[in-house]
Amino acid sequence: xxxxxxxxxxxxxxxxxxxxxxxxxxxxxxxxxxxxxxxxxxxxxxxxxxxxxxxxxxxxxxxxxxxxxxxxxxxxxxxxxxxxxxxxxxxxxxxxxxxxxxxxxxxxxxxxxxxxxxxxxxxxxxxxxxxxxxxxxxxxxxxxxxxxxxxxxxxxxxxxxxxxxxxxxxxxxxxxxxxxxxxxxxxxxxxx
Numbered sequence: 001x002x003x004x005x006x007x008x009x010x011x012x013x014x015x016x017x018x019x020x021x022x023x024x025x026x027x028x029x030x031x032x033x034x035x036x037x038x039x040x041x042x043x044x045x046x047x048x049x050x051x052x053x054x055x056x057x058x059x060x061x062x063x064x065x066x067x068x069x070x071x072x073x074x075x076x077x078x079x080x081x082x083x084x085x086x087x088x089x090x091x092x093x094x095x096x097x098x099x100x101x102x103x104x105x106x107x108x109x110x111x112x113x114x115x116x117x118x119x120x121x122x123x124x125x126x127x128x129x130x131x132x133x134x135x136x137x138x139x140x141x142x143x144x145x146x147x148x149x150x151x152x153x154x155x156x157x158x159x160x161x162x163x164x165x166x167x168x169x170x171x172x173x174x175x176x177x178x179x180x181x182x183x184x185x186x187x188x189x190x191x192x
Contacts, residue, residue, distance in 0.1 A: 002026075002050040002059060009042050015086075019044060019061070028061040029082075031090045049075075051082050060086060066094045077126045079119045088112050088123075095143055101127045102147035103156045141175045142167065145182055154186065162186045 005028065007021035012035050018025045028046060030038075038044060046061035047068040060082055062068040067089055074085035074097070088097060091112050100108035101124055109120035142163050149159035159182070166181035167173070173181065 002048050004045065004047050005059075005061065006045045007043070009038055009040050009044055012038055012040060017044075017061075019046065026059055028059045029086060030061045031067070031086065033090065034061070034063055049082070051075075058082065062089075064094070070094050070097050073127055073130060074123065077119075077123050079122060080115075084112075084114050084119075087114055095140065097127075099143050099146065100124070101130075103150045104128070105156060141173065141178055144175050145179045148179060149182065149186075158186070162189070 005019050005021050005026055007019045009017050010020045011018040016029045018027055047065055049060045051058045071085050071089050074080050074088055104124050106120035106124045109115050109123050146159050162182045162185045165185050
């Protein structure tokens with residue numbers, strides 16, 4: 001299996017590029033952001049998923065381990081193929097996928113072309129609990145606090161509003177400080 005590639009970009013288009021590695025050109029499907037931020041002749045390292053089918057072999061390349069991990073998790077869901085998984089990662093990003101799964105928000109997945117309501121629900125169901133650690137590392141402090149509040153039983157909308165209120169009073173709060181301020185805000189709103 002090809003786990004990574006390190007070489008020079010010899011050709012690129014919107015969703016793929018050819019990476020020259022020791023005289024061999026590998027056609028790699030990439031996220032649109034990766035292609036847009038890459039120039040022909042530029043050196044590039046990619047983490048890859050090597051997908052082998054009966055009638056084809058494909059390489060999917062990512063700039064970060066987190067993107068590759070999310071892609072592989074999405075591909076493990078019944079009904080989600082590599083192209084759909086690329087579309088999800090490309091549109092939502094690592095933090096968006098983590099947020100959608102941790103808050104059980106299948107609407108975010110339905111916003112991606114090619115993902116229907118049934119598949120969106122399957123993604124949330126299958127990945128629930130698998131992204132908690134990844135989201136803690138890769139998502140922003142407000143997203144981590146939101147995931148914690150949703151896990152405590154607060155509604156997504158209510159938790160988001162409380163986080164905004166807590167952030168307005170102070171900036172650059174740590175995760176613990178923001179969670180504490182948000183919980184205080186929520187308890188005051190219940191009493192009032």
